[in-house]
Amino acid sequence: MAEGSILKSQDDVVLSVEHVKKKIGRKWIIHDVTFDVREGEVFGFLGPNGAGKTTTIRMLVDLIKPTNGVIRVCGYDVNKNQEQALRFVGSIVENPEAYTYLTGWENLEHFARMQRGIDRQRIQEVVDIVRLDQRIHDKVSTYSLGMRQRLGIAQALLGRPKLLILDEPTNGLDPKGIKELRQFIRQLADEGLAVFVSSHLLSEIQLLCDRVAIISKGRVLAVGPVEELVSENAQYVIWDLSPVGEGRSILSRQAGVEVISDAEEVLDDAIIAGMGQEAIVTRMDEEHVASIIRQLVSAGIEVKGVHKINPTLEQLFLKMTEGESID
Amino acid sequence: MINLLPLVKNETIKIIKKKRFYVVLLILIVLVPMFTYAQMRSAERTREKFHDDWRLEVQQQITDNENSLSSDRVPDEWKKFRKIFIQQLQYYLDHDVNPNEPNGxxxxxxxxxxxxxxxxxxxVMAIASDIVSGERTSGTIKMLLTRPVKRWKVLLSKLIALVMYNSLIVVSTVIITYLISGAVFGYKGFTIPVFTGFLIRGSEVDMSAVHAVPQWEYLLMQAGLAWFVSLVVGVLAFMVSVLVRSTAASIVVMMAALIAGSILTNMASAWNSAKYLFMVNLQLTNYLSGTPAPIEGMSLTFSLIVLTVWGAAAIAISxxxxxxRDILN
Incomplete structure (x- = not known):
């Protein structure tokens, strides 16, 4: 089995990025980026804004030529053999753009003419896939952002790609739209498509991706399965106890539990806003939670709530760059 | 490999749907009646001056010119031109056409x-200035260049579309002008002889090759030259549109160049090397009518070569x- 899976992973590489570097002007924007994306997986590209995500994506689709390194799609060099390589790629770079003075259908026809073997029937197929058939003959200028996003995905799927590249796809979508998109991407991957998704939100990558590359300041810090990267790092548990003072003293006496006094340093604002005034934030292993609750209850302390919180992207970075020189 | 035809079709559709070509037609339909009205007023004034008897006036001109032919002080070249001029006037009389009365x-x-x-x-600039920069402004350039089509094919399809619309604009200008002015002045006048064949030698005009052609033929030659001039200007605007991101900036750059050309034409006769600038070489129809060129050493061939070189350079740079180029935004 193990042997088989190794062979499989070699054969199924759809996108391979090898030591790509990019210099714009005199400045190195991308120092060293290497990763592979395989068939049937959702691959996350995680990094804060300005880390070089979009620059990298632009290189993947030949909008920018790398200064060094090779990018291959299905074995073809994207920057040397565009016509071969880009046949296998559907992409949305930054915003989903479209000709606003054309209808959705006319937009799809326009891009269908740029590739062989896309007929009316295929256009209708992708329209149905993204469920845009109600408004497809309206001008794009009347579309909402969500509809433009869907039109962009339809356009990307038009050429039956093997690799789908989506740059921050949930930007500007409402929670319902984000959920739909997530299911949709998962479905595409299950059908064998390799999906490359960039994001600056760890939670989004956790919900969506199988593997992830983490990029910071133009360097890939780590590549691996999402759970591994997240669970290797510290987890936070928020306690809502009554009375607070006694609870805090019990918690601080536990081995392997660190009570954090300044929650704002380590947690997202959204989480802090959601927790009570008196909440106690601890850094600890989740295995100990059950036994601590038992101790608290037997000491007569009321446990009103216990929340497990994953670390934020910033903390992952802190952990990963620990000991490294920061340039 | 994908062939060019569908790409050209895309570009053609976009120009139509973006209503660029309609704007051009609209400008013509609004402005030509204005010019026609101005011409009508000036024709009325001339008619009042000669009390409506144009035959007398033409006969008088013929007599004056015939008299001057016998004079020794008039150079032979001028005599030849005047003979032709007399023939032209005689033609008008014979065919009962008033040369001073405008027709369509x-x-x-x-x-x-x-x-x-x-x-x-x-x-033409209304279309050319927007053809590449418009895609960059809207961000659609990213979609266009991430399809499996080589970049030069994308650009070539745009250039071909531009050449097609350039032709369409020149033809529309001629047809719309004829139709609108004809409604006021009448639709006749295709066979009226017009004189051409003037050669410019240094500061002299050589008239040995002057001959009459029917007006429709002259019009055709003019339209051909206008097509070439607007094509070269269009290609230059196309280049600027590749170089700058904003359509407005590319229109301003080209407008400045054209206006500089019309200013230079009026004052650059002393600055000889200005004749290598494309914008002083645009008045090609002057070579047909025998109007002296603004700078010494310019001829139809010279101007055509200068324009061709500028146009070819613009295409190469584009x-x-x-x-x-890296598409960074």
Whole structure:
């Protein structure tokens, strides 16, 4: 089995990025980026804004030529053999753009003419896939952002790609739209498509991706399965106890539990806003939670709530760059 | 490999749907009646002056010119020109055509003379300035260049679409001008002889090759020259559109160049090397009518070569930049 899976992973590489570097002007924007994306997986590209995500994506689709390194799609060099390589790629770079003075259908026809073997029937197929058939003959200028996003995905799927590249796809979508998109991407991957998704939100990558590359300041810090990267790092548990003072003293006496006094340093604002005034934030292993609750209850302390919180992207970075020189 | 035809179709559709071509037609339909009205007023004034008897006036001109032929002080070249001029006037009398009364064809001919250097190129710029920069402004350039089509093919399809619309604009200008002015002045005048064949040698005009052609033929030659001038200006605007991101900036750059050309034409006769600038070489119809060129050493061939070199350089730069450049935003 193990042997088989190794062979499989070699054969199924759809996108391979090898030591790509990019210099714009005199400045190195991308120092060293290497990763592979395989068939049937959702691959996350995680990094804060300005880390070089979009620059990298632009290189993947030949909008920018790398200064060094090779990018291959299905074995073809994207920057040397565009016509071969880009046949296998559907992409949305930054915003989903479209000709606003054309209808959705006319937009799809326009891009269908740029590739062989896309007929009316295929256009209708992708329209149905993204469920845009109600408004497809309206001008794009009347579309909402969500509809433009869907039109962009339809356009990307038009050429039956093997690799789908989506740059921050949930930007500007409402929670319902984000959920739909997530299911949709998962479905595409299950059908064998390799999906490359960039994001600056760890939670989004956790919900969506199988593997992830983490990029910071133009360097890939780590590549691996999402759970591994997240669970290797510290987890936070928020306690809502009554009375607070006694609870805090019990918690601080536990081995392997660190009570954090300044929650704002380590947690997202959204989480802090959601927790009570008196909440106690601890850094600890989740295995100990059950036994601590038992101790608290037997000491007569009321446990009103216990929340497990994953670390934020910033903390992952802190952990990963620990000991490294920061340039 | 994908062939060019569907790409050209895309570009053609986009120009139509973006209503760029309609704007051009609209400008023509609004402005030509204005010029026609101005011409009508000036024709009325002339008629009042000669008390409506144009035959007398033409006969008088013929007599004056015949008298001058016998004079020794008039150089032979001028005599030849005057003989032709007399023939022309005689033709008008024989065919009962008033040479001073404008008709649709004459108006169109004069309109082309006046619009070749600025007005028609301006109409072509309305399309050319937007053709690449428009895609960058809207961000759709990213979609266009991430399809499996080589960049030079994308640009070539745009260039072909531009050449097609350039032709369409020149033809529309001629047809719209003829139709609108004809409604006022009448649709006749295709066979009226017009004189051409003037050769400019240094500061002299050589008239040995002067001959008459029917007005329709003259109009055709003018339209051909107007097509070439607007094509070269269009290609230059195309290059600027590749180089700058904003459509507004590319229109301003080209307008400045054209207006600089019309200013230089009026004052650059002393600055000889200005003749290598494309914008002083746009008034090509002057070579047909025998109007002296603004700078010594200019001829129809010279101007055509200068324009061709500028146009070819613009195309080369456009393709070099477009195929190499990183699309950063």
């Amino acid at each position: 064809v004459t108006f169109t001919r004069e309109f082309l003379d006046n619009s070749i250097a600025l007005f028609i190129p301006l109409l 393709f070099l930049v477009f195929t190499k």
